[in-house]
Amino acid sequence: MPKYIAREIARSLRNRIDAGEWSESGRLPNERELATQYRVARNTMRSAIDRLAGDGTLVRHVGRGTFLRQDNRGSILKMLHRLSGASPIDVMAVRLILEPRATALAAINANANELRAIAAAYGSSVAALEMEDFERWDAELHLKIVRGTRNELLTHLHEVLCVVARTQEQWRKIKQRTFSMERRHIYCRQHGEIVEALMRRDGEAAATAMRGHLETVRQNLFAGHAL
Structure with a gap:
């Protein structure tokens, strides 16, 4: 069940990224804030973020936070602009x-x-x-x-x-x-x-x-x- 929940959260985060959320700052809220939003344990949220980091959507910087990949941000924004x-x-x-x-x-x-x-x-x-x-x-x-x-x-x-x-x-x-x-x-x-x-x-x-x-x-x- 935790793996299923993490997969669903990863899907939700990806949808929010695709919709342009966080595109201006390029930085996601920290794990604690996201875990509170989704009402899950931090290790479950960490697993969801790991999924997106693993496929190149996100980049972790120790001590700084989790960020959208720069090339990913640019391509998504251009795509959404065209689609709009x-x-x-x-x-x-x-x-x-x-x-x-x-x-x-x-x-x-x-x-x-x-x-x-x-x-x-x-x-x-x-x-x-x-x-x-x-x-x-x-x-x-x-x-x-x-x-x-x-x-x-x-x-x-x-x-x-x-x-x-x-x-x-x-x-x-x-x-x-x-x-x-x-x-x-x-x-x-x-x-x-x-x-x-x-x-x-x-x-x-x-x-x-x-x-x-x-x-x-x-x-x-x-x-x-x-x-």
């Missing part, structure tokens, strides 16, 4: 390529806990009536499905797409303009079909349901609008 200019239509096009296949993989690879987390996120999205709450749980549901693939690279790619979408003012305005209770009901029904297929471990049905859902979202968001 991607159009919402392009983001949705990439999601249509990645997510149906990811959903099929999740039907095969997700463990029982991950399936329960997917079902819980779906339940929360159904209960969310306000746009902001629904959008948050909608995003969480899609993320948990991709995490169910147990493929870290695919999960990172999806999370980067989410960061790009969330930080775009254009995307936020499109969401506000096109949100309605009728469409929310349609999305909830489609989410339910995806989740049911996942619970049956039916990868083909899950992929088909996800593709249909994303096509509906794309049509609702962009019909009649050239971006």
